[in-house]
Amino acid sequence: xxxxxxxxxxxxxxxxxxxxxxxxxxxxxxxxxxxxxxxxxxxxxxxxxxxxxxxxxxxxxxxxxxxxxxxxxxxxxxxxxxxxxxxxxxxxxxxxxxxxxxxxxxxxxxxxxxxxxxxxxxxxxxxxxxxxxxxxxxxxxxxxxxxxxxxxxxxxxxxxxxxxxxxxxxxxxxxxxxxxxxxxxxxxxxxxxxxxxxxxxxxxxxxxxxxxxxxxxxxxxxxxxxxxxxxxxxxxxxxxxxxxxxxxxxxxxxxxxxxxxxxxxxxxxxxxxxxxxxxxxxxxxxxxxxxxxxxxxxxxxxxxxxxxxxxxxxxxxxxxxxxxxxxxxxxxxxxxxxxxxxxxxxxxxxxxxxxxxxxxxxxxxxx
Amino acid sequence: xxxxxxxxxxxxxxxxxxxxxxxxxxxxxxxxxxxxxxxxxxxxxxxxxxxxxxxxxxxxxxxxxxxxxxxxxxxxxxxxxxxxxxxxxxxxxxxxxxxxxxxxxxxxxxxxxxxxxxxxxxxxxxxxxxxxxxxxxxxxxxxxxxxxxxxxxxxxxxxxxxxxxxxxxxxxxxxxxxxxxxxxxxxxxxxxxxxxxxxxxxxxxxxxxxxxxxxxxxxxxxxxxxxxxxxxxxxxxxxxxxxxxxxxxxxxxxxxxxxxxxxxxxxxxxxxxxxxxxxxxxxxxxxxxxxxxxxxxxxxxxxxxxxxxxxxxxxxxxxxxxxxxxxxxxxxxxxxxxxxxxxxxxxxxxxxxxxxxxxxxxxxxxxxxxxxxxxxxxxxxxxxxxxxxxxxxxxxxxxxxxxxxxxxxxxxxxxxxxxxxxxxxxxxxxxxxxxxxxxxxxxxxxxxxxxxxxxxxxxxxxxxxxxxxxxxxxxxxxxxxxxxxxxxxxxxxxxxxxxxxxxxxxx
Ligand SMILES: Nc1ncnc2c1ncn2[C@@H]1O[C@H](COP(=O)(O)OP(=O)(O)OP(=O)(O)O)[C@@H](O)[C@H]1O
Ligand SMILES: [Mg+2]
Numbered sequence: 001x002x003x004x005x006x007x008x009x010x011x012x013x014x015x016x017x018x019x020x021x022x023x024x025x026x027x028x029x030x031x032x033x034x035x036x037x038x039x040x041x042x043x044x045x046x047x048x049x050x051x052x053x054x055x056x057x058x059x060x061x062x063x064x065x066x067x068x069x070x071x072x073x074x075x076x077x078x079x080x081x082x083x084x085x086x087x088x089x090x091x092x093x094x095x096x097x098x099x100x101x102x103x104x105x106x107x108x109x110x111x112x113x114x115x116x117x118x119x120x121x122x123x124x125x126x127x128x129x130x131x132x133x134x135x136x137x138x139x140x141x142x143x144x145x146x147x148x149x150x151x152x153x154x155x156x157x158x159x160x161x162x163x164x165x166x167x168x169x170x171x172x173x174x175x176x177x178x179x180x181x182x183x184x185x186x187x188x189x190x191x192x193x194x195x196x197x198x199x200x201x202x203x204x205x206x207x208x209x210x211x212x213x214x215x216x217x218x219x220x221x222x223x224x225x226x227x228x229x230x231x232x233x234x235x236x237x238x239x240x241x242x243x244x245x246x247x248x249x250x251x252x253x254x255x256x257x258x259x260x261x262x263x264x265x266x267x268x269x270x271x272x273x274x275x276x277x278x279x280x281x282x283x284x285x286x287x288x289x290x291x292x293x294x295x296x297x298x299x300x301x302x303x304x305x306x307x308x309x310x311x312x313x314x315x316x317x318x319x320x321x322x323x324x325x326x327x328x329x330x331x332x333x334x335x336x337x338x339x340x341x342x343x344x345x346x347x348x349x350x351x352x353x354x355x356x357x358x359x360x361x362x363x364x365x366x367x
Numbered sequence: 368x369x370x371x372x373x374x375x376x377x378x379x380x381x382x383x384x385x386x387x388x389x390x391x392x393x394x395x396x397x398x399x400x401x402x403x404x405x406x407x408x409x410x411x412x413x414x415x416x417x418x419x420x421x422x423x424x425x426x427x428x429x430x431x432x433x434x435x436x437x438x439x440x441x442x443x444x445x446x447x448x449x450x451x452x453x454x455x456x457x458x459x460x461x462x463x464x465x466x467x468x469x470x471x472x473x474x475x476x477x478x479x480x481x482x483x484x485x486x487x488x489x490x491x492x493x494x495x496x497x498x499x500x501x502x503x504x505x506x507x508x509x510x511x512x513x514x515x516x517x518x519x520x521x522x523x524x525x526x527x528x529x530x531x532x533x534x535x536x537x538x539x540x541x542x543x544x545x546x547x548x549x550x551x552x553x554x555x556x557x558x559x560x561x562x563x564x565x566x567x568x569x570x571x572x573x574x575x576x577x578x579x580x581x582x583x584x585x586x587x588x589x590x591x592x593x594x595x596x597x598x599x600x601x602x603x604x605x606x607x608x609x610x611x612x613x614x615x616x617x618x619x620x621x622x623x624x625x626x627x628x629x630x631x632x633x634x635x636x637x638x639x640x641x642x643x644x645x646x647x648x649x650x651x652x653x654x655x656x657x658x659x660x661x662x663x664x665x666x667x668x669x670x671x672x673x674x675x676x677x678x679x680x681x682x683x684x685x686x687x688x689x690x691x692x693x694x695x696x697x698x699x700x701x702x703x704x705x706x707x708x709x710x711x712x713x714x715x716x717x718x719x720x721x722x723x724x725x726x727x728x729x730x731x732x733x734x735x736x737x738x739x740x741x742x743x744x745x746x747x748x749x750x751x752x753x754x755x756x757x758x759x760x761x762x763x764x765x766x767x768x769x770x771x772x773x774x775x776x777x778x779x780x781x782x783x784x785x786x787x788x789x790x791x792x793x794x795x796x797x798x799x800x801x802x803x804x805x806x807x808x809x810x811x812x813x814x815x816x817x818x819x820x821x822x823x824x825x826x827x828x829x830x831x832x833x834x835x836x837x838x839x840x841x842x843x844x845x846x847x848x849x850x851x852x853x854x855x856x857x858x859x860x861x862x863x864x865x866x867x868x869x870x871x872x873x874x
Contacts, residue, residue, distance in 0.1 A: 225745075226744060226745055226747070227740075227743050227744055227745055228734050228735055228739070228740060228743055228744070228745050229743060230745070231727070231730075231734050231745055232734070234720075234723075235720055235723075235731070238720045238721075238722045238723065239716070239719075239720045239721070239722075241716045241717050242716070242717055242718070242719065242720045242731065244679055244699065244717075245677075245679060245699060245709070245711060245717040245718065245731075245732065246699060246700070246731050246732035246734070247678060247698045247699030247700025247701065247702070247703060247732060248700070249698065249700070359444070359445075
């Protein structure tokens with residue numbers, strides 16, 4: 001037996017430990033930067049400046065964060081039921097179809113705020129649908145959800161490319177994408193929000209989806225901790241045998257949870273499709289589904305943690321772009337390595353320092 | 368055999384103090400354990416026994432006080448240090464890797480080098496030696512989850528001895544054992560003592576204290592209130608020291624007044640996960656106003672029978688009726704709405720979610736009821752008020768419904784389950800091992816509640832490996848052996864007769 005079950009105060013578990021992990025990830029990244037002959041301090045400065053230094057940077061950072069909030073919530077909901085949904089990527093991709101169809105159908109006739117609810121529902125339904133078969137296979141057949149959702153990422157990607165190249169493409173055009181939505185099919189920018197803090201949004205695609213994401217954080221929090229179904233989800237995740245004892249129906253709970261998870265992933269599509277590019281394009285998800293796994297892990301599957309972790313990854317994405325622009329030696333790939341380190345330390349190795357912290361805490365913490 | 372006075376005591380605890388937030392679990396505890404003796408520790412649920420032992424084993428750090436091992440001041444900051452100091456522990460809840468073999472579990476953490484080869488063969492011969500020395504037979508290649516609990520426990524003891532333990536701490540080792548398994552354990556402990564090992568034994572069963580210990584210490588509400596030579600004390604004195612008042616060690620009940628049949632089981636056959644028939648064509652009735660006890664050695668189908676009746680396992684054939692309505696194959700949620708209450712045998716895997724707050728566990732299985740929130744919503748205030756009422760009524764300690772369930776002592780966890788199931792006032796209460804790990808004061812209380820249920824016209828089906836419990840609570844006793852009900856007896860049947868039936872020898 002070891003230190004694993006020694007209780008620690010919350011501020012250590014939820015504050016100090018993620019912070020230490022982050023510091024280590026950055027220290028190692030710093031060493032890498034130093035190795036290729038750049039100054040780590042300079043790099044950090046550039047990164048932070050690019051991400052948070054002006055209104056446009058912040059706009060981009062929050063734009064990325066919006067994606068990650070949706071996918072992070074998606075992973076978290078499934079995780080509470082003990083399900084590891086690796087398929088947020090594919091669910092978001094297919095969700096884009098639902099969102100785009102709503103915009104294509106309505107943008108001629110109504111203003112954006114009428115289209116929005118339809119797009120939200122469309123995205124959620126399509127994303128949920130893409131989670132349905134893996135959920136059903138897990139619930140009824142015991143096929144492992146990790147495997148099936150990964151497979152569905154590939155199937156989803158192939159299907160979307162087919163649809164965009166053969167069905168949704170604008171006749172006579174080369175690019176595999178839908179037509180550009182009119183204003184009635186777009187989500188407006190949140191320039192006023194940035195302006196409130198004295199910044200200028202510039203070209204940043206920061207849009208209303210961010211507010212939808214925050215709203216969904218509240219919804220997910222209430223679902224998990226304030227509803228009977230959420231109670232059942234948590235029971236199933238924490239103790240499958242206790243769930244049987246309590247008569248919590250396994251099949252129904254697994255399928256419904258995955259539908260909700262898929263729906264949240266699908267809603268991520270609102271941000272790039274309706275908010276940024278105003279059309280459906282291939283590969284618009286760009287890995288956000290996978291980042292969602294790290295965000296959910298790091299955020300300890302709690303909406304507040306997820307928002308913070310999503311902003312952190314937003315900073316890394318936007319700041320990384322800026323950094324590779326200003327320091328050509330630091331390529332896009334290097335940025336991916338740094339993001340990978342953060343995922344590694346904050347997600348996969350989240351408990352690495354726990355034994356040491358426990359020892360220090362036991363010796364000095366209570367004095 | 369009495370240890371010679373010149374030898375330093377094996378263990379001295381001096382002024383040990385430990386707080387968990389507001390809970391003062393150990394208050395300035397002094398304890399001396401002589402080398403080569405068996406020292407019992409008793410006390411109510413939550414008295415701080417496990418905490419004290421966890422401090423000795425380096426699992427918790429004391430806030431104050433000192434530990435002396437064999438006369439030497441010793442700092443035990445983790446379990447590794449405890450092992451180095453020659454201390455081994457068998458926990459209240461086993462710490463074995465379920466799908467590993469016995470041998471693999473024994474060498475876990477002390478494999479000796481990166482390659483397994485040498486270590487494994489060394490361990491194998493070491494195990495053989497331990498087996499021979501102490502009568503600890505167990506097949507080294509058996510998989511843990513396929514072993515009965517009695518043998519799993521033996522593996523825990525082997526693990527400790529393999530690591531060179533001279534001092535062995537056993538925390539409620541007999542809670543999960545059948546009487547025969549317990550006897551075997553005590554023989555082993557006797558041999559260990561005779562070979563000079565020191566043993567600390569925590570138990571709620573005073574009979575065991577009287578039978579095997581040399582000295583006994585009593586804890587109450589975090590304090591060490593008394594230490595006695597076992598030969599110079601009585602069960603009554605110990606009970607009083609523990610609880611602080613006189614305890615009725617017998618159940619008082621009037622004659623039963625059975626009326627309508629509530630539960631009816633017909634030709635029930637149940638198979639376990641591997642397809643082995645565990646319950647074979649069993650039929651019986653339980654009437655309102657009676658307690659029917661099922662006696663039997665663990666593993667003779669009682670668990671599977673309970674699981675089938677409570678909707679946890681689908682029966683292979685046969686039928687179950689509640690109030691004449693067929694309920695065969697319904698899930699636990701439906702059964703609850705039909706008036707079933709279920710105190711499961713295994714509270715950790717079934718009855719509780721250890722990571723939940725106490726209040727969340729006090730609604731488990733009943734969470735869909737309107738009183739815990741309108742429609743789909745969960746009303747936390749309602750849950751907590753409800754939990755507080757049960758805490759008060761059942762004297763669950765500490766009285767804090769927001770505390771994580773894992774942080775309650777074993778006996779108090781059991782009370783959480785018992786309170787939940789009895790308070791929902793079921794027409795049929797199915798009970799497995801209701802007093803496992805529960806102190807004598809609480810046993811008295813739970814027994815009274817069960818009898819009160821009966822007297823209020825409820826049907827109670829009771830499974831327990833404690834023959835005493837079955838005999839003192841039941842109005843009728845069914846004896847199970849190898850999946851069959853081999854006979855029905857009245858509660859005044861002698862222990863001998865029942866014992867023979869349970870062994871499949873007489874009917
Ligand atoms: N990690 C913890 N956090 C908070 N409280 C704790 C923790 N561990 C134990 N306690 C509390 O300390 C007290 C003593 O618990 P302990 O487990 O030592 O009791 P015990 O004497 O072993 O009881 P039992 O006979 O029921 O096993 C209890 O009130 C318990 O709730
Ligand atoms: Mg205990």
